[in-house]
Amino acid sequence: MEEKLFKAFKALGEPTRLKIIKMLSVQSMCVCELSAVLDMTQPRVSQHLKILKEAGLVNESKEGYWVYHSLNRESLHRLWNQFLAFLDADLRNLEGYEEELQKLSGLESNEKVIATKEKIRANNT
Template sequence: MYEEVFKALGEPTRLKIIRLLAEKELCVCDLEEIMDISQPRVSQHLKILKQAGLVKERKEGKKRICSFNREFFDWFMEEFSFFMHRPLHEVEEFAEEVKRMQNLDYDTCAIRRKSLSKKSRINGQEEK
């Protein structure tokens, strides 16, 4: 989920769109004019922003009024910041990495490599 949001944010047109929406809710054709870009371009970027959760939409007559989802944004920033501060062993999806990290308690990569080569020998693969 982090990936999707950051991807959405990591593109200048979309960054501009959400900054504009953060000021004021706008429909597609408003954005089209303010940013001076084509309608499909606005529409396509909005789709990505909506999927990421950063933009909300409501219908009003023919128009779709888009707005910045500030609640989600604030929550997301908090959440990610928290994620980046947690001790890694608490993060389930990193279980494998934590394990491998513990096998790292050697002084140098070199020593570790030798140990791996030894393992290879044991597995019948000869070192050259």
């Protein structure tokens, strides 16, 4: 889950790819069209599209020797929903948070720290 999330966000977190996504939001395009419209070299566009496809954000369909790319809006919404679900999830229901869960419950048991905090709070009022 987290793997997919951060890869998708990473794919979105790059200016060139955001531009490509914006262009694809206007209309589906093949690599050469994107390359022409954005005034970028073809390999540059290809490489970014690969990343976007791997993140599931862009679909492709071949037509002759053109490869048309379209924005997968469905997957965008799914991404955000999964992210919100991730944020709302109880730690006990997430993989890989066993240690964190345990250490989190031990956090407030340090009496010395608690005392210090209370003092500071008292001083601030």
